[in-house]
Amino acid sequence: MSESEIVRAEPHEVDGFAGYTDAVVGQGRTRPQGAPILKFNNDSTWTIYDEPVPADREFVIVDITRAAVRWPADLDGGGPVEVITLRANEPFPDIEQMNANTAKSEWRMDPSGNLRGPWQAQHTAHLLDPKSMDRANYPTSTIGGAICMREVVSKTQWMRKLRGQETIFPVITLADTFMPTRFGGRQRPHFNIVRFVTFGGPGTPAATIEDPVEAMKLLKPQTVAPPRAKEATGDSIPF
Numbered sequence: 001m002s003e004s005e006i007v008r009a010e011p012h013e014v015d016g017f018a019g020y021t022d023a024v025v026g027q028g029r030t031r032p033q034g035a036p037i038l039k040f041n042n043d044s045t046w047t048i049y050d051e052p053v054p055a056d057r058e059f060v061i062v063d064i065t066r067a068a069v070r071w072p073a074d075l076d077g078g079g080p081v082e083v084i085t086l087r088a089n090e091p092f093p094d095i096e097q098m099n100a101n102t103a104k105s106e107w108r109m110d111p112s113g114n115l116r117g118p119w120q121a122q123h124t125a126h127l128l129d130p131k132s133m134d135r136a137n138y139p140t141s142t143i144g145g146a147i148c149m150r151e152v153v154s155k156t157q158w159m160r161k162l163r164g165q166e167t168i169f170p171v172i173t174l175a176d177t178f179m180p181t182r183f184g185g186r187q188r189p190h191f192n193i194v195r196f197v198t199f200g201g202p203g204t205p206a207a208t209i210e211d212p213v214e215a216m217k218l219l220k221p222q223t224v225a226p227p228r229a230k231e232a233t234g235d236s237i238p239f
Contacts, residue, residue, distance in 0.1 A: 035135035038127065038174075040145070040189040046174040048136055053174055059127035059136065060197060061156075061170050064149060068093050069122045069141070073108045081118075092121045123149040125191075130171070144179050144188025152191045159196050159224065167198045168224055196224040 036048050046053040070082035086092065099107075099117025110116040120141040127136045140146065152170055160168050172191040179188040 035126070035137045038125075038136040038138040040138070040140070040174075040176070044176040044187040046189075055175070056173060058130065058171050058173055058194060060130050061125050061152060061172060061191070062128050063126040064153060065124045065126065066092065067122050067124070068095060068098070069120050070118045071108070071120065073106050073118065075108065095119050095121050121146070125149065125152075127172075130197075138189075140189070142188075144186075147179065148189045148191055152193065155193060156196070163198075163224060165198055165224075168196050169199065171195050171197055198224055 038053070039047050041047060066086045068084040068086070069080045072078070072081050084093070095117075098119040102118055104115070106118050107115050108118070122139055122141045123146055124137055124139040127138065128134075129136075138145075140149070152172065156168065156170050159170075160166055170191070170193045172193050175190045175192040176187040177190040178185055
């Protein structure tokens with residue numbers, strides 16, 4: 001066999017993880033598989049696929065998205081019929097007015113027997129189990145769920161200010177806490193922050209993490225140390 005007949009292997013990087021793709025020529029990039037839905041139930045339990053989630057299981061909240069969601073009159077008919085995803089710093093539209101502009105024939109009965117419009121303001125927390133790399137999404141349109149989201153966002157924003165880093169994310173466990181209501185109060189969802197971690201180096205902007213899995217493709221997450229007394233009192237923070 002002559003040298004010209006020998007098939008020579010081209011040198012390549014031996015890493016089937018970094019270079020993996022399941023895209024097909026002419027079909028563009030394939031969509032990532034959807035994460036399972038995390039639910040907070042009426043009995044204050046957290047479940048995925050109807051299976052209880054252990055109270056000590058940790059998740060990293062890698063993103064929180066917001067959207068105006070339109071549901072069909074028959075919820076058994078599947079998912080939402082329209083989703084308006086909000087950009088960063090974009091306020092929610094006037095959901096009440098959007099419902100008022102929708103025919104009553106498209107409204108539905110809620111679990112309390114009240115007629116409810118099809119449009120809802122929805123928050124979704126995108127979570128990643130740092131041990132198993134399993135993902136989960138927690139969408140919520142309830143008042144208690146919105147409070148849960150605002151609290152974890154506020155605490156994370158303050159930690160980012162204290163550390164001067166935009167790549168800090170909270171590690172949480174799933175819990176519940178009391179919420180007063182006009183009916184005497186009930187338990188609402190709560191994210192118990194156990195620590196904060198950062199991905200990548202100080203110069204890695206959070207905006208580059210477009211997908212939850214991409215967060216863990218960066219450098220190994222590093223635990224963020226608690227703020228010192230001077231930082232916690234605000235002496236180092238200009239107001």
